[in-house]
Ligand SMILES: Nc1ncnc2c1ncn2[C@@H]1O[C@H](COP(=O)(O)OP(=O)(O)OP(=O)(O)O)[C@@H](O)[C@H]1O
Ligand code: SF4
């Protein structure tokens with residue numbers, strides 16, 4: 001029953017999102033084929049128009065795409081020289097985006113969790129105030145500016161990391177990391193600040209609870225009280241926001257991808273819009289939407305792990 | 317968890333023969349810095365307790381009972397808190413300890429039972445773990461030993477199916493069961509001193525007696541000293557050896573239980589007495605039966621703190637504050653009042669109130685004296701406690 005409901009949700013979301021996305025593309029003026037094959041002959045253009053069903057209504061075009069997508073056919077990506085299936089490109093750029101998102105989230109949580117816990121525990125001290133100021137500074141730096149700064153100092157001047165391009169982890173794990181470190185840091189910095197503040201405020205509320213005083217009265221060490229007793233009940237908001245972020249980062253790391261020339265989903269989407277690749281765009285948006293929903297489904301499951309009271313509520 | 321004998325071989329610092337008292341508290345003052353100024357929650361409390369004895373601390377909501385227990389245990393937050401006075405536990409001054417030193421005592425030598433079992437247990441931890449963690453920490457028990465001990469404790473606090481309950485979460489249990497778990501947690505390491513801070517206030521009346529009996533039984537068996545905090549004189553009546561009545565952060569009357577009930581001296585104690593909840597009252601009733609409101613602890617009234625609400629108040633009460641002094645007839649009976657119950661002044665007031673009441677109910681039988689105001693003019697004398705609302 002639960003699975004069925006989730007599946008229905010997934011279906012509705014994918015349809016709504018892709019419908020909206022392709023409607024937006026429809027609004028762009030001009031003949032898409034002129035952008036798709038600028039140097040093609042009139043006959044080639046006419047063929048492409050037929051293939052893309054440009055002479056028919058939007059509803060027909062959309063439902064054709066939907067039918068194809070449902071059977072696993074994501075359509076073609078049109079270039080001057082050749083038509084390659086969208087899936088080819090997707091399998092290249094999706095892992096890049098997923099890895100970047102994963103690293104950035106891990107890095108952000110790695111710093112934000114201890115910082116959030118400590119600043120809540122030491123509320124009002126210099127440590128709290130300093131990290132508060134630092135958090136606002138981190139949020140205030142635009143992504144691209146931070147990216148360029150890191151590129152210049154850590155990449156160009158010190159030469160520690162590579163500044164642009166990508167290598168897959170299968171080919172060369174070390175190079176892969178060298179390429180990924182700077183974009184990861186760039187993305188994570190803002191997240192650290194947000195996550196830390198979120199956890200801090202929930203944690204402060206939890207630390208007022210009776211059961212924390214009771215844990216103290218048992219003689220437990222502060223570390224155990226903070227991390228075993230207080231962290232879990234304080235982490236639901238953090239989990240929700242981090243979950244939403246995962247979805248956003250899969251297709252939304254465009255600026256960082258541009259700055260570091262990472263061939264990820266953001267860059268691909270951007271390209272697809274510019275080149276009027278309607279079918280490719282729809283397919284990619286649909287894949288991202290599906291991933292987004294799957295992630296949030298996983299977050300729902302995690303809730304029940306974190307808080308047993310939700311487990312029981314779900315059962316009944 | 318063996319029951320320890322009251323006589324330990326420790327030398328006493330003062331050199332007096334015998335073991336030192338389990339607990340001696342001298343002149344504790346606890347102040348909080350608040351937005352409105354310094355709030356004096358505990359104002360010069362002294363008391364002492366032997367092993368195997370129970371001291372009842374009674375007072376209205378806000379009288380400082382919880383802050384007193386936490387001051388003694390050292391559980392108050394360090395920021396915004398100012399504390400002075402001595403706490404001597406088994407002959408050793410503990411009020412200056414740091415948290416690391418306190419942790420050796422907390423849960424091991426002294427433990428606390430909290431008011432609300434609904435919030436005192438961690439909602440996301442199995443109750444078994446909540447019991448075993450202090451066993452593992454203080455007594456270095458192995459995992460399986462700790463589990464066996466925890467199950468035995470659950471059995472001792474009369475939780476049915478203790479093995480099964482070991483892996484339950486708090487929300488799967490009723491309030492009464494949860495309070496039993498809280499008690500099991502407190503008893504786990506065999507403390508010598510137990511603070512029970514309103515252990516039954518949040519519970520159904522039917523469950524209250526069971527929990528109090530369980531506490532009394534465990535206290536006897538383990539030969540603990542117990543400080544039983546409550547706002548209900550009825551709770552401590554049969555269960556405490558001695559009772560201290562608190563008002564506005566001070567002890568205003570203290571006596572062995574029987575003596576307190578037979579010869580109460582403080583008008584406030586009398587008011588508390590008349591406010592003992594009846595079994596017929598709805599459960600969870602907070603004490604609201606005494607007319608007037610507790611004093612503002614940031615700006616306490618001049619003179620006796622109870623004077624704005626005291627039915628027997630005299631001009632002197634507004635000027636000077638009475639100190640806790642032994643009764644001339646029984647030195648173990650202490651009270652802080654200029655005009656205790658039974659003194660000529662209170663008797664006069666009592667008669668006057670009785671006369672007014674009579675006039676109000678049957679004015680035709682009593683000729684109104686010219687100098688006393690008629691009830692219709694609203695008597696300046698506050699109604700006696702027997703008459704206050706909420707009864
Ligand atoms: N951390 C704190 N900061 C400021 N004021 C406090 C703090 N803790 C307690 N107080 C104040 O101290 C006074 C005594 O509170 P306390 O909790 O000891 O009352 P109580 O007798 O236990 O009442 P109850 O029956 O409601 O538990 C109250 O006025 C309360 O507002
Ligand atoms: S000192 Fe005066 S005001 Fe205070 S309790 Fe005694 S009679 Fe009442």
Ligand SMILES: [Mg+2]
Nearest residue numbers: 381382513514
């Ligand atoms: Mg209290």
